[in-house]
Amino acid sequence: MxxxxxxxxxxxxxxxxxxxxxxxxxxxxxxxxxxxxxxxxxxxxxxxxxxxxxxxxxxxxxxxxxxxxxxxxxxxxxxxxxxxxxxxxxxxxxxxxxxxxxxxxxxxxxxxxxxxxxxxxxxxxxxxxxxxxxxxxxxxxxxxxxxxxxxxxxxxxxxxxxxxxxxxxxxxxxxxxxxxxxxxxxxxxxxxxxxxxxxxxxxxxxxxxxxxxxxxHELGGDPVRVLGRSYPMHGPLRHYYQFRNVVALMKRRSMPLTWKSAELVKLPVRLVIYCLLPDKRWEHLVMAWRGIRDGLCGRLGPYRPR
CATH class of the missing domain: 3.90.550.60 (Spore Coat Polysaccharide Biosynthesis Protein SpsA; Chain A)
Incomplete structure (x- = not known):
């Protein structure tokens, strides 16, 4: 070995x-x-x-x-x-x-x-x-x-x-x-x-x-099952960071095109699973949208409500 x-x-x-x-x-x-x-x-x-x-x-x-x-x-x-x-x-x-x-x-x-x-x-x-x-x-x-x-x-x-x-x-x-x-x-x-x-x-x-x-190692909170597959679930604030950072990184030329293409496929799936399936759907959806918006605008660092 x-x-x-x-x-x-x-x-x-x-x-x-x-x-x-x-x-x-x-x-x-x-x-x-x-x-x-x-x-x-x-x-x-x-x-x-x-x-x-x-x-x-x-x-x-x-x-x-x-x-x-x-x-x-x-x-x-x-x-x-x-x-x-x-x-x-x-x-x-x-x-x-x-x-x-x-x-x-x-x-x-x-x-x-x-x-x-x-x-x-x-x-x-x-x-x-x-x-x-x-x-x-x-x-x-x-x-x-x-x-x-x-x-x-x-x-x-x-x-x-x-x-x-x-x-x-x-x-x-x-x-x-x-x-x-x-x-x-x-x-x-x-x-x-x-x-x-x-x-x-x-x-x-x-x-x-x-x-x-x-x-x-446990990823996230209690998972949700979709079509027989389990996905780790997080709170609304964590979803803000997930969507913000993936959008911000996709804008960078330094990130591999292969990774960007795979994330483009996964992004709408994440929106459905993380924002439409858990309780308090509206909170998750709002925070995901704020993350996408801030990622597009290049606003990084800790989340600050505006």
Missing amino acids: YGEQLTEDAGALRTGAVVVFYNPDSNCVERANRLALVMHCVVVDNSNSCLSASELGLVAWIEYRPNGENLGVATAINQGVEALLRGGFDAAMIFDQDSEPSESLLTRLPLVIARANQTGDPVALTGPAYDDQRLRGVAPFVRFQWWRFERIDPSGNQPIDVDFLISSGSCINLRYWSNIGPMEDALFIDFVDLEWCVRAKRNGYRVLGVPWVRMR
Whole structure:
């Protein structure tokens, strides 16, 4: 197996974790505390409260960075990564507050990067296959194709070149962070990971799905079923960001035409599923329209009612 071919020297990669908090409960705090037992952990808190680490219940050796307001996922990840860079770390593992990483994920993803560094292979990011039992079980990896997304079965013992990975559970090779640049703060939340992956690949770096590593991860709230298929559901505000950012990114020449064509097909489907099926349909529809309007006008950053 590929993972067994790694040399012991590959394990010398210094890896830290970045966990993004937003109004965490006690379970989120406990997960961060467990993670801090096995690697250096930076917790960036986007909650509006100004609690100290001890008041939250975090262990003393966690590096805690409260923002006092929601600055967005992109900014929080950037803050955590910069903290790890200042600490001399070589790789950063990114987690949502709900992420429950396995021991194999914490060791094997950095090992793939370490081996790539040894051989000069420009790997910017590695990530696991995601298992969400509420949806369709283990999700496939994705590549962009004309008018569709190619779904690749997460099997085998070799890393798989993909076009993007979601940020939670992924491992960033900090060797190339300054060349690629940070996550885009203005996107705030949705499509932040996709835009960064596109930028990395455009600069000649690889994004690798690691099929033998799995992570349990729930996307969104309670899913809805349409024609026998489950789709993750979010609140109206989250739909604002989804529609705004996809429209804003589709206007950019830097984004692949294959991705744009696939999103053109998916956009009306999303409108129907996310805005006409849930409760409070009018709220979802209004926020989706505001997102589309602001995306067309180039208004990014946090949502501000007008």
